[in-house]
Amino acid sequence: MADSNADRALEALATEERRFPPAATFTAQANTRDRSLYEHAERDFEGFWAEQARTLDWRKPFGKVLEWEAPYAKWFADGELNVAENCLDRHVRAGRGARVAYHWEGEPGDARTVTYADLLALTNRCANALGELGVRTGDRVAIYMPMIPELPAAMLACARIGAPFTVVFAGFSAEALSGRIEDAEAKVLITADGGYRKGGVVPLKKNADDAVARTTTIEHVLVVRRTTQEVPWTAGRDVWWHELVERQSPECAAVSLPAEHMLYLLYTSGTTAKPKGIVHTTGGYLTGVSATHRYVFDIKDDDVFWCAADIGWVTGHSYIVFGPLANGTTSVMYEGTPDFPDKDRWWQVIEKYRVTVLYCAPTAIRTFMKWGDGYVRKHDLRSLRLLGSVGEPINPEAWLWYQETIGGGRCPIVDTWWMTETGMILITPLPGVVTTKPGSATFPFPGVKADVVDDAGRSVPPGGAGYLVLERPWPAMLRGIYKDDRRYRETYWSRFPGRYFAGDGAKRDAEGYLWLMGRVDDVMKISGHRISTTEVESALVSHPKVAEAAVIGREDPVTGQAIFAFVTLRSGNESSDALSVELREHVVKGIGAIARPKTIMFSPDLPKTRSGKIMRRLLRDIANGVPLGDTTTLADASVVETIRTATGAED
Numbered sequence: 001m002a003d004s005n006a007d008r009a010l011e012a013l014a015t016e017e018r019r020f021p022p023a024a025t026f027t028a029q030a031n032t033r034d035r036s037l038y039e040h041a042e043r044d045f046e047g048f049w050a051e052q053a054r055t056l057d058w059r060k061p062f063g064k065v066l067e068w069e070a071p072y073a074k075w076f077a078d079g080e081l082n083v084a085e086n087c088l089d090r091h092v093r094a095g096r097g098a099r100v101a102y103h104w105e106g107e108p109g110d111a112r113t114v115t116y117a118d119l120l121a122l123t124n125r126c127a128n129a130l131g132e133l134g135v136r137t138g139d140r141v142a143i144y145m146p147m148i149p150e151l152p153a154a155m156l157a158c159a160r161i162g163a164p165f166t167v168v169f170a171g172f173s174a175e176a177l178s179g180r181i182e183d184a185e186a187k188v189l190i191t192a193d194g195g196y197r198k199g200g201v202v203p204l205k206k207n208a209d210d211a212v213a214r215t216t217t218i219e220h221v222l223v224v225r226r227t228t229q230e231v232p233w234t235a236g237r238d239v240w241w242h243e244l245v246e247r248q249s250p251e252c253a254a255v256s257l258p259a260e261h262m263l264y265l266l267y268t269s270g271t272t273a274k275p276k277g278i279v280h281t282t283g284g285y286l287t288g289v290s291a292t293h294r295y296v297f298d299i300k301d302d303d304v305f306w307c308a309a310d311i312g313w314v315t316g317h318s319y320i321v322f323g324p325l326a327n328g329t330t331s332v333m334y335e336g337t338p339d340f341p342d343k344d345r346w347w348q349v350i351e352k353y354r355v356t357v358l359y360c361a362p363t364a365i366r367t368f369m370k371w372g373d374g375y376v377r378k379h380d381l382r383s384l385r386l387l388g389s390v391g392e393p394i395n396p397e398a399w400l401w402y403q404e405t406i407g408g409g410r411c412p413i414v415d416t417w418w419m420t421e422t423g424m425i426l427i428t429p430l431p432g433v434v435t436t437k438p439g440s441a442t443f444p445f446p447g448v449k450a451d452v453v454d455d456a457g458r459s460v461p462p463g464g465a466g467y468l469v470l471e472r473p474w475p476a477m478l479r480g481i482y483k484d485d486r487r488y489r490e491t492y493w494s495r496f497p498g499r500y501f502a503g504d505g506a507k508r509d510a511e512g513y514l515w516l517m518g519r520v521d522d523v524m525k526i527s528g529h530r531i532s533t534t535e536v537e538s539a540l541v542s543h544p545k546v547a548e549a550a551v552i553g554r555e556d557p558v559t560g561q562a563i564f565a566f567v568t569l570r571s572g573n574e575s576s577d578a579l580s581v582e583l584r585e586h587v588v589k590g591i592g593a594i595a596r597p598k599t600i601m602f603s604p605d606l607p608k609t610r611s612g613k614i615m616r617r618l619l620r621d622i623a624n625g626v627p628l629g630d631t632t633t634l635a636d637a638s639v640v641e642t643i644r645t646a647t648g649a650e651d
């Protein structure tokens with residue numbers, strides 16, 4: 001764990017003494033004003049979650065709350081419900097159909113207001129269309145779409161008929177998409193002719209075609225027209241959304257599904273080259289995301305909630321789609337990037353829709369800091385009342401800037417720790433109750449039990465650092481890795497038997513506050529996105545000129561970490577700037593633009609142990625320019641010197 005970056009982060013955090021108690025005016029109006037939720041959950045853990053679950057509509061009420069046979073949990077297993085019905089029908093039935101579900105803002109400046117009634121009709125039409133394409137309960141559907149209202153409608157349509165879906169972030173390459181389609185054995189792919197990004201148009205349909213060509217299970221491709229650009233077309237297989245979906249009935253019966261029915265798969269990077277299909281199910285997941293959304297963001301009927309993530313990541317699944325819709329909340333959904341047409345786009349959106357709660361990633365906050373306060377000052381942000389952060393550790397400077405410059409000093413900040421695997425926020429302040437410290441995610445959500453342990457699994461004393469583990473199941477937890485029980489057990493449950501190993505380093509201070517310090521495995525966090533070093537390495541070595549590659553995350557002031565690749569070429573090849581560009585684009589082709597290495601360093605050799613293992617830690621220290629640790633196990637000590645002298649010559 002004792003990685004030099006983490007050590008330095010630790011020192012910085014240890015000296016952080018500023019405290020922000022909730023303002024009395026905030027607490028007075030908060031959904032939770034005292035410790036009663038914590039106390040209830042401690043006294044009666046299952047009763048607490050049962051109470052949360054009962055805020056949903058159940059077709060068949062559950063009797064049993066939890067069956068826990070580690071490492072597999074079943075929540076509310078004998079109950080039945082439908083997620084789409086909970087997110088849409090029940091609000092419409094209660095006379096709230098005219099409420100806005102999404103204020104949707106397109107990147108080019110177009111906008112749509114989607115009410116709950118609109119979203120229900122769109123979802124039902126899409127569900128009927130999927131039926132016409134042969135999709136039945138249990139069949140998998142892949143979704144590769146831009147941030148347009150048809151995306152949540154497609155997810156809800158799948159949920160309505162009980163077809164597990166897998167959303168693949170639209171920034172992923174054809175190759176990445178094909179791997180996910182193949183693993184999920186998806187029958188239908190829903191995509192679009194393209195999407196807008198930074199003023200340009202992304203060729204989604206072309207990527208989708210390339211992906212489908214490498215797979216064997218897709219029978220139909222359903223295509224939304226968003227950009228009207230020309231797209232390749234395969235007759236018989238491809239179907240236009242506006243032709244098929246729009247002629248369907250706006251009514252479609254929701255299927256009553258067992259609580260443990262698979263809702264979706266979401267692929268995420270682990271420590272090998274193959275992404276893991278994280279399995280999320282129905283009743284527990286919806287319970288977890290709606291409860292956390294309600295309490296962590298203090299959601300009220302008149303809030304305008306904006307989670308600025310992409311729906312392609314778990315943050316978007318849980319806090320753009322399922323949590324807010326289950327709670328009948330009005331959200332903002334924005335298609336594009338923060339700098340189009342100019343660097344004040346987010347602030348313009350907040351002013352336009354009177355956004356009250358903003359949820360985003362530290363990397364975005366640091367980018368805005370870099371762009372300067374001027375862009376922020378141009379807009380009236382006084383509608384904001386609460387701010388959230390997610391995806392990576394937030395440094396105190398960024399936290400304070402967020403608090404002051406965006407929040408005008410009046411908004412509590414909730415730094416929320418969780419993962420694709422956890423489905424819901426697990427470590428976070430409750431904004432009306434917990435005094436925050438800049439950089440700390442504070443305490444576990446009510447009912448959640450976390451610990452920080454040493455190598456031997458012993459709880460570290462106050463002030464100590466170690467590994468974060470979770471000691472109890474929670475309703476939105478993953479139900480495994482799709483088709484890979486072994487990897488599931490090995491990745492999360494074997495390091496500390498019986499406890500969930502998150503893969504994060506953490507410190508607990510003298511007052512019990514938790515400070516998350518980043519990954520302890522070979523997973524990088526680039527702008528909050530999870531990318532494995534091995535995934536990038538294997539993309540690099542698939543290039544004919546590359547013999548070997550070692551990838552590490554190098555500290556970066558804006559993106560948290562940046563991808564730094566050491567590359568050894570096959571003999572007969574010369575390093576050059578052109579080759580460096582070519583290799584970076586090769587990685588983009590294999591994974592997607594989020595994995596493009598920032599720096600490629602050609603090196604005649606890589607430091608290895610005598611048994612031939614690449615010493616990544618050493619490379620990390622070299623890339624970060626910190627004094628090298630123990631080098632005695634190095635097979636050839638001169639390698640390090642060669643690399644170090646070359647470090648100045650990066651990209």
Ligand code: WT7
Nearest residue numbers: 315390391392393415416417418419420516530
């Ligand atoms: C990893 C999970 C869960 C939504 C987005 C990321 C890091 C997440 C925090 C936070 C420090 C954080 C961890 C975690 N992380 N939130 N508030 N403070 N680190 O989901 O892509 O599955 O990544 O993100 O390292 O393990 P993900």
